[in-house]
Amino acid sequence: MAAACLLAVACAQAPLADMETARAAMERAAAADGVARAPELCAAAHSALARAEAEVHVQSRRRFWSRDYTEAARLAYTARLAAEICAFRAAAVRARQRAGALSTVQDLETSIPRVADLARHARDEVVASDILNAEIALGEARSAVEKQQYERAREASKRGLAHLAEAVTDINRIIDDFNSGPRRIVWTKWVKATLDESARTGEAVILVDKLRRELHLFRRQEEIVSYPVDLGVAGVASKTHAGDDATPEGRYRITEIRGPGQTHYYRALMIDYPNAEDRSRFRRLKRVGQVSSDQEIGSLIEIHGQGGRSQDWTKGCVALDNDDMDDLVPKVHLGTAVTIVGTIPDETLP
Amino acid sequence: MNRRINIIAAVALGLVAAVACAQAPQEDVSAAQAELDKAKQAQADTWAPNEFQAADQAMRAAQDEIQAQNAKWMKNYDKAKELLAKAKEEASKASQAAVASKEQAKKDAEAAIAASDTAIQTAEASLKVAPVTKDSKADLALYKSDIETLKGTLGQARQAFTSEDYKRALESASSVKDKATSIADKLEEAKKKRSGQAAKARKA
Structure with a gap:
């Protein structure tokens, strides 16, 4: 009789604790965006909770002696389990998505400077625009990460990486075109002649590779040192006239060495641009109308300091970092050969 | 004595008939469905997904319950009505949350x-x-x-x-x-x- 009474009282209690736990779990699931991250589990939890609440309401409206919360207790327990599974799953998926998004964002973060560095060699507006779009996508991805919208962050990062892939394809195409162009024969001849001269005289010679943005110092066919350089704003383009901001290509000599105070650019090695060959080419270009008749050929091309900016910024000169100029100047003298080419063909090097 | 038995039998039969012939809460179904449609129109599935899923699942549970009761001889739609009320309330919350969001x-x-x-x-x-x-x-x-x-x-x-x-x-x-x-x-x-x-x- 007593047991029957106890059972009756026990069964007359609404399963409030389980209901409360289930609701708390559903709030956690909602905070973890459970509907998007674990849709089926969260749908099952919502369904179970709704059924449990309905059963509790139905029982609570009955007269106290006829209330029976057995089914409500079963449903509440089911709802609690389903809600906790939904919350756990949503949090787990969120953690996985976060890790994936952060990894893709990091990929993009590390790839942008690499491609930007490579883009310097191609100097192309479409490439620059692709890189900027990748940077914008990176900004979007970072903002999405802050809002815990990891799928959006991943999508934005992937968009950024796609822009970079397009940029790299364009850079490769530009470099390939440059490497296989008709000027390659001339560059090969100049580089060989310059290295032969060094082998013959034992003197140091300078080779400037415009595409790689490098200045190499050779002596007797051996490379002594190389430095990164900045070029004219026009990048790898061939110089045709004064003010085109292009670095000329040709075989030159150092005609003057200027120290600190004698140049705006720390130290400078003046070269004999324009030489006879440049003048002849300039006349030809004017004759065929590629250069207008009022244009000048230009002058004052130097190898000077204040470079190291990882950017082409001069009016056609070759700029080195000041420390590199300090290192280079004692190794050369008046008359040292300076050969500037689009790129040094690999087969010409010893 | 016979008369009393007849009365009891008649009352019992009446009660059984009342329970067995209970009607599905069609008006409640329509009201809940209308609120759910309103939430859909407000794109609550995008802008208030949690509230919308709660409403949608309550509606589905209500429909399951109605079907289960329809198949029974002794029908009771109390729980279905509760579920429909819940669906309606959640759908209304979803609409408001979606519009605000x-x-x-x-x-x-x-x-x-x-x-x-x-x-x-x-x-x-x-x-x-x-x-x-x-x-x-x-x-x-x-x-x-x-x-x-x-x-x-x-x-x-x-x-x-x-x-x-x-x-x-x-x-x-x-x-x-x-x-x-x-x-x-x-x-x-x-x-x-x-x-x-x-x-x-x-x-x-």
Whole structure:
């Protein structure tokens, strides 16, 4: 009789604790965006909770002696389990998505400077625009990460990486075109002649590779040192006239060495641009109308300091970092050969 | 005695008939469904997914319950009514939450686009007055091209806004604004550096 009474009282209690736990779990699931991250589990939890609440309401409206919360207790327990599974799953998926998004964002973060560095060699507006779009996508991805919208962050990062892939394809195409162009024969001849001269005289010679943005110092066919350089704003383009901001290509000599105070650019090695060959080419270009008749050929091309900016910024000169100029100047003298080419063909090097 | 038995039997039969012939709560179903349709129209599945799923699942549970009761001889639709009331209430909450959430996202995106537009105009104005020197020429050319790209991306953000993709519009416009501000800051810095150099030269 007593047991029957106890059972009756026990069964007359609404399963409030389980209901409360289930609701708390559903709030956690909602905070973890459970509907998007674990849709089926969260749908099952919502369904179970709704059924449990309905059963509790139905029982609570009955007269106290006829209330029976057995089914409500079963449903509440089911709802609690389903809600906790939904919350756990949503949090787990969120953690996985976060890790994936952060990894893709990091990929993009590390790839942008690499491609930007490579883009310097191609100097192309479409490439620059692709890189900027990748940077914008990176900004979007970072903002999405802050809002815990990891799928959006991943999508934005992937968009950024796609822009970079397009940029790299364009850079490769530009470099390939440059490497296989008709000027390659001339560059090969100049580089060989310059290295032969060094082998013959034992003197140091300078080779400037415009595409790689490098200045190499050779002596007797051996490379002594190389430095990164900045070029004219026009990048790898061939110089045709004064003010085109292009670095000329040709075989030159150092005609003057200027120290600190004698140049705006720390130290400078003046070269004999324009030489006879440049003048002849300039006349030809004017004759065929590629250069207008009022244009000048230009002058004052130097190898000077204040470079190291990882950017082409001069009016056609070759700029080195000041420390590199300090290192280079004692190794050369008046008359040292300076050969500037689009790129040094690999087969010409010893 | 026989009369009493007959009365009891008649009452029992009446009760059984009343329970067995209980009608499905069609009006409640229609009301809940209408509220759910309203929530769908307010795109609650996108803007208030949690509330919408709660409403949708309560509705499904109610339909299951009605079907289960329909198949019984002794029908009781109390629980179904509770579920329908829950579905209606959650759907109404979902509608309100969706409208509020969407409106907020729209406002945020609108503000971000306006701020981005201003930042681009500032960068353009700074670019116009930036001194062109041998040192700055390359940078200026780059900034000019960057600003054009930023304008293009802002155009895409506006398109996303028009197609109600406010989250994308916000993220895109904010990123464009950051870039444009960074260009304007660099130009301002270069201008200050240049005026400093000019003042130094005048003193010398």
